[in-house]
Amino acid sequence: MTDRPQPPLPEQQQNEVPGRTAPMHPQPDHGEQSYRGHGRLAGKATLVTGGDSGIGRAVAIAFAREGADVAIAYFDEHDDARETARWVEQAGRKAVLIDGDLANPAHCREVVSRTIAAFGRIDVLVNNAAYQMDYDSIEEISDDEWDRTFDVNIGAMFRLVKAALPHMKRGSAIVNTTSVNADKPRPTLLPYATTKGAIQNFTGGLAQWLAERGIRANCVAPGPIWTPLIPATMPPENVESFGKQTPMKRPGQPAELAPVYVMLASDEASYVSGATVAVTGGVPII
Secondary structure, three states, X not given: OOOOOOOOOOOOOOOOOOOOOOOOOOOOOOOOXXXXXXXXXXXXXXXXXXXXXXXXXXXXXXXXXXXXXXXXXXOOOHHHHHHHHHHHHHOOOOEEXXXXXXXXXXXXXXXXXXXXXXXXXXXXXXXXXXXXXXXXXXXXXXXHHHHHHHHHHHHHHHHHHHHHHHHOOOOOEEEEEXXXXXXXXXXXXXXXXXXXXHHHHHHHHHHHHHHHHOOEEXXXXXXXXXXXXXXXXXXXXXXXXXXXXXXXXXXXXXXXXXXXXXXXXXXXXXXXXXXXXXXXXOOOOX
8 A cells, every 4th residue: 555644644642651542643554454364374372462552453453364363462551452352353263352561570471371271372472562762861761761661672572482482382483573773773762772672682592592492583673653652652743753754754554564473473484583574664774
């Protein structure tokens, strides 16, 4: 599609992080009307963190239409999560909602145990949940903010992988969401960008470690994507111009990332591990 929304976007701001979908204008496209499945994940049991909205919702919808059951881990956006579950169930697949704070190590283990209770195994783990805030200077960043960003973005990823691995068999896949900021860090997103670099490094090492077990690990590196996190964490003037800096001159829609997650999760990517796939609107990453 070439008729995606382009800047200037309506100025808007939300007061709660990670934000909600309903107040956004324009509404993000998660592939509700466009994604067509081809059975590439038929019968697979999957867990998607941050699955209530944005990229996570698009991935959950695509996975379900490809034949997978989906456990949806999210913070506290209950309306968004129920809407994602509705689309999964409409595709004829099972949806399990698991709310709570991934900064809590015990909750990470609970997310995995509840997924196992529902499905009996995990074939695909998508670590997508993230926390970010925009800052004007390093002095603005408190110790608590720094620690929370790391706990949610990379600490939870480590704990979820560690808890899930005993329930993953040969042919399973892990897909982690990094960012263009791993390669081109934006200073106003310093804690977030730093974690995204860590995620890419974590995934590269993990892929090598897990190869002998027959489990693959890869990253997706989004550029600017139109999700609730944007109006919830950026000033209105930045929201208005969001995505304009890319060669495509617009933000990406969540639906434009889902096929990459499907590919990396599928058996068709059997020789792809340790990779970072950029979905950046033309911004090159190394």
